[in-house]
Amino acid sequence: MSANNPSDLPVVSDRLAKNAMRNVSERLIEGLLLCAAAVSVLTTLGIVYVLVSESFHFFQNVSIVDFLTDTQWTPLFDDAHFGIMVLVSGTVVSSFVALAVAIPMGTIIAIYLSEFANSKVREVAKPILELLGGIPTIVFGYFALLVVTPLLQIILPELPGFSLLSAGLVMGIMIVPYIASLSEDAMRAVPMSLREGAYAMGSTRLYTAIHVVVPAAFSGLAASYILGISRAVGETMILAVAAGMQPNLTWNPMEPAATITSYIVQVALGDLPHGSIGYQTIFAAGLTLLLITLVFNILGQWLRAKFRENY
Amino acid sequence: MQPLTTEQIRAVIARGKLRDTIFKALGIFCLAIALLVIVALIADMAIKGSERFTLDFFLNFASRRAAQAGILSAWVGSLLVMLVTALAAVPLGVAAGLYLEEYAKRNWLTHIIEVNISNLAAVPSIVYGLLALGIFVYQFGFGQSILSAGLTLALLILPIIIVSTREAIRAIPAMIREGSMAVGATRWQTCRYHIIPYAMPGILTGVIIGLARAIGETAPIITIGALTFIAFLPPAPFTGEPPAGLFDWVFAPFTVMPIQIFNWTSRPDPAFEINAAAAGFVLMVMVLSMNAVAIYLRYKMRKNIKW
Amino acid sequence: MQIHDNPALKAEARNLNFFYGEAKALKNINMPIYDKKVTALIGPSGCGKSTYLRSFNRMHDLYPGNRYEGEIRFFPDNTNLLSSEVDPIEVRMRVGMVFQKPNPFPKSIYENVAYGLRVRGENNKRVLDDKVEHALKGAAIWDEAKDRLSELASNLSGGQQQRLCIARALATDPELLLFDEPTSALDPIATAAIEELVHELKKRVTILIVTHNMQQAARVSDYTAYMYLGEMIEFGKTDEIFIKPKDKRTEDYITGRMG
Known part of the structure; x- marks a missing residue:
């Protein structure tokens, strides 16, 4: 360390000065941890995205009214009905x-x-x-x-x-x-x-x-x-x-x-x-x-x- | 109204106490049903499946002939899926718990994350299966593999691990943190050398409970399209030609214990019922012993709290 | 106890000992409780005054490991309240209690006061209305509460809640009313209201009150007992205890040299 260097003397003590490297790695770790916590939000977004986008394609073929009111559910038959x-x-x-x-x-x-x-x-x-x-x-x-x-x-x-x-x-x-x-x-x-x-x-x-x-x-x-x-x-x-x-x-x-x-x-x-x-x-x-x-x-x-x- | 006579008061008390006694009996009766179900389940599977508890059963692949069918690919598959799940969920869950307890500021982002975690815990597991089918299997192209299954279950048990990590960390008194900071440690050093080690037993309990839940999960794995009939093993982990071959196993098709049981349960031939019982018993032993370890750990923890 | 011009006895502790598990919390207590009088229990915290108070309605029976020795005689029927043959519930139906912190039930004001009557099997609307009104008036809270009887009790202020709790206890006409530091969670104005109420109530009911506040004891009580380390050090008319205590320890406490 440079404690013996006279030019450093007016500064606070070296040991009290902020350690830039340490700060960077602390921030980096905090960032990584935040990413881990954000996975749960991504999971939710993923669920909504998958369900909504695939359902969107589905509802282009089937009307929502039929979906909610039809009394038969035969999606794989030739005469397909989609009554949920x-x-x-x-x-x-x-x-x-x-x-x-x-x-x-x-x-x-x-x-x-x-x-x-x-x-x-x-x-x-x-x-x-x-x-x-x-x-x-x-x-x-x-x-x-x-x-x-x-x-x-x-x-x-x-x-x-x-x-x-x-x-x-x-x-x-x-x-x-x-x-x-x-x-x-x-x-x-x-x-x-x-x-x-x-x-x-x-x-x-x-x-x-x-x-x-x-x-x-x-x-x-x-x-x-x-x-x-x-x-x-x-x-x-x-x-x-x-x-x-x-x-x-x-x-x-x-x-x-x-x-x-x-x-x-x-x-x-x-x-x-x-x-x-x-x-x-x-x-x-x-x-x-x-x-x-x-x-x-x-x-x-x-x-x-x-x-x-x-x- | 005249004040009640002693006799009237005693009659009122006697009625109340009778109700107490009846309710007490009802409470014990309900608890007894719970216990009875556990005992009946285990006993039924143990008795029905008893003739299949041989080494062959553990070392044979599934077969069309009930008497020769075994659970080799199922238990190996379960172990490998659990490995992926643990490798993904433990670091993520602990890091997320650590962030929320030690780093997070009280702001909207933290609030969203917290609300999210508690809502995710209530999402049906089959929805995770649909997520994995859309994202892991097709979007990421992982296919119907051990990797897809392991990651799906990891997301499923993430809330459990996060919550137990947070609880374990919260139980550590502030003076430990202050003591560490007071000698000049950074926040991460404090976490690394104090918080995580002290919270370890609690975290471990959560991990075991989470994995016990994951190993019994069926619906999300069926949804991503796990096969029900597998007569081969995936390559052993980390043995392939490096570097790419090391991870061959995670892309292998697979089956797991619960799916094997489901397959055997849904066959009309009653001979497979015996296999289902035997495999169910094995799965129960796995899950219950994991839970028992977790309960024991928690019990021990409560006994030797050092502060 | 050489007070001969005494009124009738309502209760009397005889050689009362009490144990929390192994720990002896009350040591050989002998003390009379006079009918339609206010008796105050004073002493430093931890001296056993609350423990003693809670023996009168067998509150300690709620927790395992507690044990009584000796007797608390209850008059006029000369029952030993602590006897294992006596049902603690029956004791509690005769002895009311008001707690340190107001503890209204999560119910309406009306149902809080009617609670004890319903416990006793009274469900006649007219009788309940009557008794509730009477009890609320007795606890000097009728004017504040009469227009909001169906509101949740937790909407009341702290002082009002405590008076409601007193009304709740009064509604069933208890023979003895126990107060466990009833004003320790209240502001001075609410405290003054409760003290006044206690003064009013002794026309109807015998009162035993634990207080950490000597001035309060001096203001509200007819008799005072000083307790220290589980022992009854001195008992007598309040004036006498405060003006010329016989025991050095009582004097030290009252003059502020201790406690």
Whole structure:
């Protein structure tokens, strides 16, 4: 270093002077890290770009009105129809069945773990839920088709081998851990002073949970339900395996039907040429799916803003 | 209204407590269902698949004859895809988490990135498959390869790794940062020598959970067009003729465990059901043991927090 | 306790010990609580005054590992509140409590006050209306609240919230009302309102109040107990405690040499 050079003396000390090289490399690293963070934005842009551009080609051949109102979905037939409602009905029915299982069960488990269970029970129960949430959906699909459906057929002999009901039930079980763990977090965040206030009035545990803790945690619970809906709508493999893949405009869970997601799988399994109308349908279906989940996401954010926790 | 008599109050309390007890039973019942499903799943696959738990099953390729079919190409494919996924997602995710916690200023760009990450976590996995089909397979010309699959799954688990990195970093007290800066370290040196090492267990937990999720993912990989019947292995990684040949393996066609299971599950011949059960059991063991390691790591971490 | 011109007893602690796990937080406390009087508990922080207060409604039962020894006798029926045969919920239905920080429930003002009545199974609209109005008047918040009964309680100011919490406790006609530093989170004006209210309330209900503020104890209470390190050092009429304390430690605390 040049500390001995007299001409440098009037400057601050060398050791306090800014090190230009170090600055450059610091800025460079910061830039690289920012690029990594920007990948997530690129992913979103990529998703929107792919879905919109391919759907754009699709809608040059099919009118949006037909897409939304036609009651048949036969894109690969000579007499092609593109009524997305056929797939949406399967998605709606299976999600409905799933949520009818997952919301009550998840909420009950959350209330139980947050308000009733002691720490020992919680320490056992939470990993169990985590493991359940980690099971691959293809395994759940296997379970729905080869275990749950035969069991259901004992009670409901007329249930076909593929049905929205059994896929939906298993999907519900799959979603339980998400709802339970998010709801429990929300309820545990409710301050103890509120509970003490309720107990001091002579409330029992359940009364406190339902009348004080749940309302206080409402926005968190709503967010967990919304996430559950997103999961149900986007779930693919359980339906592809256990609900059958034939398009069927139905509101009856006892029937087999394709959903938006299982249709995409079915097409991808085949060998459709890049750029064909059949190839484009899966992007139009994917765009529909993304818009549905987007609507629920926005709804969730709105709910959270409207019912901010006010404790 | 007259104040309630002691008897009336006791009756009210007894009713309330009865409801408490009923609810408690209901809670335990719901938890028991969750546990029962896990046990039933594992037991069913273990019992049905038991006759296939032989070395041959792991060393045979898929076959049209159920009894001779094995999962060699599937588990090798899964491992290779996971390798690509980890190589892509871990550096990206950790760097992004580091940026957001240690560097980012509170401005619109940071806000957009954060909102984006939380929204991406809610995007259905099959949509990632469509993204990969449009971009990786056709736009970039990676084809229906291990590379395409690995990158797709990397994007899918990126939010998980970013979020767990951020949580791990946030748990490090400010005094560590200040101590390092006070002796003249730059921001990067502080990250490199203090933040990243201390956050490592938390990051690792997130990585394992992310990979466990990725290894079981089926839909996005089917969407990019992975083959369901593969009777050969990709070239072993990094063994080809350098320099170009080193990466031959990433462009190879492949199949993975979940797709093999899907294939066998959807065949009408019940003999393949046994294979599906056995392969499902193997996949479950892989996923559950990864999750168990992550749960254990987190548990250990909570026990030896040093500050 | 050589005060012979005493009013009737409402409660009495007898050889009360309390343990948080292994730690002994209250040491052999003996103390009377007189009917329709205000008794103040004073002492440095950590002296056990809140712990003692929370024994009267069995609040400690909510957390595992807590243990009582001895008795708190409750009159006129001479029940031991701490007995394992006595249901803590039943105790809490007779003993109301107001907390350090206002903790209104995430409900409307009306439903906050009606809460205790609903817990007791009362759902008759007319009875509820009546009781809610009465309680809000009793807590001197009726005029501010009567036009906004269906609003969320969290919209009220801090002082109003605390009076609402008092109304909530009053609505069920408790025999004993516990105040745990009720003004520590409030500004001086809101504090003055609560103190006045406490003064008013003792016509109807026996009051036990923990305070960190000696002036407050002197202003509102009839009797005062000084606690230190889990022990009851001195108990007596407030005037006597403040003017001529018998124990050196009480004197030190009151004159500001300690605490």
